[in-house]
Amino acid sequence: MQWTEKYRPKYLKDVRGQNDAINKAKLFIESFNLGAISSSKRKKALLLHGPPGTGKTTLAYVLANEFNFEIFELNASDLRDRTRLKEILRPAIQQAPLKTEKKGKLILVDEADGITGADKGGINELLHLIDITPYPVVITANDIWSKKLAELRKKCEIAELKEIDxxxxxxxxxxxxxxxxxxxxxxxxxxxxxxxxxxxxxxxxxxxxxxxxxxxKELDKRGVDSVEIHERNKENDIFNALRFIFKGKPTEETLKIFDSIDMPLDEIMLWVEENIPLEYKGEELAKAYDLLSKADIFKGRIYKQQYWRFLVYENILLSYGISASKSSSKAYWSGFTRYKKPSRILKIWLNNQRIAKKKSIAQKYARHVHIGEKRALKEFPIIKQIIISSPSIQQELKLTEDEIEYLKKH
Ligand SMILES: Nc1ncnc2c1ncn2[C@@H]1O[C@H](COP(=O)(O)OP(=O)(O)O)[C@@H](O)[C@H]1O
Ligand SMILES: [Mg+2]
Structure with a gap:
């Protein structure tokens, strides 16, 4: 299970570092409840804005939880879909909560940046919904200062969520x-x-x-430390290779530089990409990026067409090509550059992890019902539903807890 979900705050006291926004949000709901008294001044919507991962969505859910409201969530595409809006959503927005133990409803429009696409229709719908619903509306967005949101800003209490220290x-x-x-x-x-x-x-x-x-890395049980060391060794290797490419004169040896590194070419590409700007400026930089994008195109073809021969080209572009994009007068560069670790690696790694789980589940299923693994992967969405709905199948396939978790989450 994703830790971000597992540890998503449930109560206001658990939302950290956002006291200003929390106070504003509380005030908004409380004065909404007293709405009848000064209905002319009351705003019916709250706009939570701030950078990603600072608690906007969380705060909306926590508010609903603390005030015992049912959440009704609308997304950007709902707001563009006229018929759906009319037939399903508008009534839902005006009706009392489904569960009688709930004291009210909170309409959530999460990530409203998405509405401000090409048409203004979506925003107008939202403005209209705010007018007609008897319930408080909470809207989240990263950036609220575009012109398209001017009308919306006027209708809302605005609370900013700050980057967390x-x-x-x-x-x-x-x-x-x-x-x-x-x-x-x-x-x-x-x-x-x-x-x-x-x-x-x-x-x-x-x-x-x-x-x-x-x-x-269960094989060596020394824990995170040894992983760190393993990672660090790998880093040393890649650092050396980068130094070789960026600082040295391109030679035969440059062509083979990546063969000795225990790292997939995809990952090497990220390292090269991250560090090019530290070494190359101006025209060299443009040239190097151009080569990088060519390598990326090869990569796309390799995956699409399973044409593994292209790997050679990808490799050559990344090593020799990048090395040769510096001007010859600078062929022997001196000086020490502290290379950076690409931040996307962790994300890609996680993604690969997910693909691996999907594959292993498909494999087990395929063996069990005697179909090909490829077909199982292709029909995965259906197979997934079958497996999820039947614990006995889960047992028969001998799925691990991780795999079951994966199925439920994705
Ligand atoms: N202020 C916060 N206090 C504690 N945890 C937070 C906070 N903000 C975000 N998180 C954690 O980060 C995750 C993502 O937060 P989320 O509210 O979805 O961010 P946003 O909507 O601003 O992009 C949450 O599930 C939670 O685990
Ligand atoms: Mg969010």
Whole structure:
């Protein structure tokens, strides 16, 4: 299970570092409830805005929970779909909550940035809905200062959620580790917190992937430390290779430089991409990026057509090509560059992890019902439903808890 979901705050007291926004939000709901008294001044919608991973969606759900409201969520495409709006959504927005124990309803429009696409229709619908619903509307958005949202801003109380200080994020990460009964070195936790740049979701996801990374290396049981060391060795290798490419003269040897590195070419590409701007400027930079995009195109073809021969080209572009894009006068560069680790790696790693689970489930299913694995993968959405709906099939297939969890989540 994703830790961001598992540890999503349920109560206002658990939403960290957002006191201003929380106070505004509380005031909004409370004065909404007293609406009859000064209905002329009362705003019927609350606009929560701020960078990703700072608690906008969370705050909306927490508010509903604390005030015992049912949440009714509308998304951007709902607002564009006229007939659906008329027949289903508008009535739902005006009717009392389904569950009688709920005291009211809260209409949530999450990620409203999505509405401001090409047409203005969606926004107009939203403005109209705010007028006709008897319930409070909460809207979240990253950026609210575009012109298209001017009308909406006028109709809303506005509360800003701020980037979270790394120290607060670090505390959140430590809390999670404590609850999971895990230990990760202080320094690493701090580094994750700092690198997340105020985005709690990113920080928690990084922490979890690091944890997976260590859990998946069950063979050597020394825990996260050894993973770190393994990672560090790999980093040394790639650093050396980058140095070779960026600083040296392109030669035969350059062509083979990546063969000795224990890292998939995809990942190497990320390292090259991340570090090109540290070494190349101006025309060299443009040239290097051009080659990189060519390598990326080859990659696309390789995957689409399973044409593995293209791998050679991808490799050559990345090594020799990038090396040769510096001007010859600078062929022997000196100086030390501290290369950076690409931040996307963790995400890609997590993604690969998911694909691996999907594959292993499809494999088990395919064997069980005697169909090909490819077909099982193709029909995965259906197979998924079949497996989810029947615990006995889950048992027969001998699915692991992780795999069952995966099916329920994706
Ligand atoms: N202020 C916060 N306090 C505690 N946890 C938070 C906070 N903000 C975000 N999180 C964590 O990050 C995850 C993503 O938050 P979310 O509210 O979805 O962010 P946003 O909607 O602003 O992009 C949540 O599930 C929760 O685990
Ligand atoms: Mg959100």
């Amino acid at each position: 790394y120290k607060v994020i670090r505390e959140i990460l430590f809390d999670i580790l404590r609850k999971e009964g895990l230990f990760i070195d202080n320094k690493i936790v701090t580094e994750i917190a700092v690198k997340s740049k105020g985005d709690i979701r990113a920080a928690i996801n990084d922490l979890q992937s690091l944890q997976y990374l260590s859990a998946s």
